[in-house]
Amino acid sequence: MTIDAVELREIRLPLISPFETSGWKEEEKTCIIASLEEGSDIGYGECAVSQGPWYGPETLTTAWHIMEEHILPKILGKDFDNPQAFLSAVSHIRGHNMTKAAFEMALWDLLAKKKKTSLSRMLGGTGTKIQSGVSVGLQKSINELVEVVGEYVKQGYLRVKLKIKPGWDTKQVGAVRKQFPSLRLMADANGAYSPEKKDELVQLDQFGLMMIEQPFAWDDMVEHAILQSMIRTPVCLDESVSSLNDMKTALALQSCRVLNIKPARVGGLTVSKKIHDLCLSKKMPVWCGGLLETGIGRAHNVALASLAGFVLPGDISASNRYFKQDIVNPEFTLNNDGTLDVPQKKGIGVEVLADRLEENTKVKKRFRV
Numbered sequence: 443m444t445i446d447a448v449e450l451r452e453i454r455l456p457l458i459s460p461f462e463t464s465g466w467k468e469e470e471k472t473c474i475i476a477s478l479e480e481g482s483d484i485g486y487g488e489c490a491v492s493q494g495p496w497y498g499p500e501t502l503t504t505a506w507h508i509m510e511e512h513i514l515p516k517i518l519g520k521d522f523d524n525p526q527a528f529l530s531a532v533s534h535i536r537g538h539n540m541t542k543a544a545f546e547m548a549l550w551d552l553l554a555k556k557k558k559t560s561l562s563r564m565l566g567g568t569g570t571k572i573q574s575g576v577s578v579g580l581q582k583s584i585n586e587l588v589e590v591v592g593e594y595v596k597q598g599y600l601r602v603k604l605k606i607k608p609g610w611d612t613k614q615v616g617a618v619r620k621q622f623p624s625l626r627l628m629a630d631a632n633g634a635y636s637p638e639k640k641d642e643l644v645q646l647d648q649f650g651l652m653m654i655e656q657p658f659a660w661d662d663m664v665e666h667a668i669l670q671s672m673i674r675t676p677v678c679l680d681e682s683v684s685s686l687n688d689m690k691t692a693l694a695l696q697s698c699r700v701l702n703i704k705p706a707r708v709g710g711l712t713v714s715k716k717i718h719d720l721c722l723s724k725k726m727p728v729w730c731g732g733l734l735e736t737g738i739g740r741a742h743n744v745a746l747a748s749l750a751g752f753v754l755p756g757d758i759s760a761s762n763r764y765f766k767q768d769i770v771n772p773e774f775t776l777n778n779d780g781t782l783d784v785p786q787k788k789g790i791g792v793e794v795l796a797d798r799l800e801e802n803t804k805v806k807k808r809f810r811v
């Protein structure tokens with residue numbers, strides 16, 4: 443299959459409400475949508491970068507640079523029969539996982555469309571529904587936090603994740619736990635705690651959380667292992683695992699008992715699947731996180747989450763959790779049982795709306811052979 447044309451679009455999509463974590467605040471959704479074309483078929487992938495290097499080291503600017511200068515010459519007019527071949531073609535580029543992931547996922551979509559099969563099926567997915575959870579950013583007050591959580595519980599989400607940071611943890615989590623005693627609840631610090639603040643994390647052990655996600659720095663597997671040995675609550679890694687080798691390290695050090703897999707973070711679906719398979723073989727539960735993706739990235743995440751090892755509800759919420767209107771049809775909607783349907787049509791299984799894409803495009807560039 444030869445890539446005839448590539449289109450890159452920088453997207454700005456308004457968020458219903460700002461999303462704040464321990465380290466940054468997003469007022470709008472930014473990303474680069476990469477599309478790969480062969481004949482009349484188009485595969486779509488999302489590069490889930492922010493304007494700044496907050497979640498990870500990449501930005502809109504670095505991603506566009508790596509795409510245009512270093513990846514495009516390796517793919518335009520070239521033949522790819524499988525996504526691994528793409529990864530081999532760009533293996534000389536170190537890091538830049540989110541940038542690579544955009545093309546790698548677009549290629550999965552394109553290949554699935556060519557084979558007239560759904561992305562989920564092509565990945566080996568077995569589920570037709572995935573369990574949906576929601577991530578709640580930092581709020582202005584405890585009352586507002588409890589209110590926001592209550593709203594999501596009413597909507598039917600199966601688990602709620604609270605963003606925490608030093609000074610916004612025990613009291614806040616305790617208040618939510620008191621109001622919702624049986625809610626499947628967890629906390630995510632995005633690496634905001636220093637090892638000296640371990641006591642505050644140990645305090646969280648009393649709330650029966652499903653897990654505490656990434657309390658320490660993204661490059662610190664050792665402190666996570668020490669904390670895990672001190673608490674009953676499972677530690678979950680996110681930012682610390684950006685490759686299969688990282689996962690091997692985490693397993694060897696016993697740094698976590700749960701993993702959050704984000705295709706964007708690990709360079710796409712191929713590596714996600716390898717990490718999933720490794721975790722499944724070690725009986726470690728995984729779930730699929732997100733980076734406020736548009737319907738395109740969301741569709742890829744849903745397909746991945748249909749694999750057998752994704753036994754916990756993830757961060758994949760309905761489109762209307764983030765956007766007034768998504769850029770795909772149909773949008774992702776929450777079923778009464780707190781699940782999202784896995785699209786069964788070919789490729790990502792949702793139609794990308796050309797006018798919605800165009801309306802929200804800030805910069806675009808097209809490349810032909």
Ligand SMILES: [Mg+2]
Nearest residue numbers: 630655656680
């Ligand atoms: Mg996280």
